Amino acid sequence: MSIDSTVTHVVAALAVVIALSSLLGAAARKLRQPPVIGQLFAGIALGPSLLGLAPGGVYETIFPDQIKPILTSVAQVALVLFLFAVGYELDLGQLRNRGAVTAVSLSGFAIPMLIGTGIVLLYPGGFHSANGGHPVDATFTLYMAVALSITAVPVLASIIRDQGLAGTRPATIAMAAAGVIDALSWPVLAVALIGGEDGSLGGWTVKVSLLAAYVLAMFVVVRPVLKWWMNRSGALMTNHVPVAAALALASAWVTSALGLHVIFGALLAGIIMPRQSDGAPDSQVLRPLQETGGLLLPVFFAISGMSVQLTGLHTSDLLLLLVICAAAVAGKVAAGALSARGAARLPWRDSLLIGVLLNTRGLTELIVLNVGLQAGVIGPRLYALLVVMALLTTAAAGPLIGPLHRPEGTSPAERAGTEADPAGEQTPDTGQAVDAEPTPQP
Known part of the structure; x- marks a missing residue:
């Protein structure tokens, strides 16, 4: 295939991917579902599971093998920009003096971790069968x-x-806890994958040491220099967006060279990016990167969907899917509900609502699954099962929220107490939390 032909195919494929992803994303929102549900369905529809079954070689015509590495590269750039924005918005101080957020965060992280470890140890045969020859070892378990x-x-x-x-207290706690949970999850994932192809203890130790040195250099050297350079008078570049983009891509390259995925470098770059004097991210930097990453993210959904081969699943995989889904839901809902009830003394309805909100996985889960697939930790069959789990747990949030959420107040007794005591936690008109922690940016 010539360069001109390759460019033509890439442009056509991007047009199809972006158009269909946008259409199904909008349709999902109409159904009161997050757009990621429709966008992932678009990716699956454009993959071998559906489009690949069409006669006449339609799939091979739109997505020939020669352009898939290019589409994958575009998807990785989208992830780098997106996760830089995630890291830039991440508030590492969310655990300070917030008992409810601390309890929900730690429970929502630790309990699902323990359950995930438990199902692998209790049902190793199912995972061995679905993992397509990939080892079910300590790395896989973690x-x-x-x-x-x-x-x-x-x-x-x-x-x-x-x-x-x-603005409601359950949503505020869930959002803050979700940010902390993800902040705890990424380093653990890095530790699980850092061994790379060399699974020896020596190789693992060297890479952990190099990564620790790089993280230290980013905080101690790069961040102060960057802050000084961006804030100095008469700076050559007054537009900080190119600086942020270059930092994200360069940091992603370093972590990739260390044997990790590019997303870890992008997250770290966002975390060390200097903020405004009030500690908030600079919207003039954040918004362009979010919009650029968001525009290209449909390519990531398409690549993710193309890796889902539903026709390759076995009947025996259904039991494993049920085990994974049950563990995923039980871990998050139970952890969120029990910790919110115990630490924040919230009513059971609001506590369960927090658990349901924490059970939302969506885009972040897809990123983790793609990292595992590319690293060879999971095989195509198990990848497909985990993608289905991510879809089901995310899609279930909307229908479950309805019975649990009361816009006018948490309970009749609490509403009565609120109206009698204007200084209470809930305002009688909006039902919004007055003294709750500020909702962090998504």
């Missing part, structure tokens, strides 16, 4: 634990907005 502990902050923010939960 990876599965992380996969069940993830909560998708951006998708959760979308659900909270669409369901009218913004």
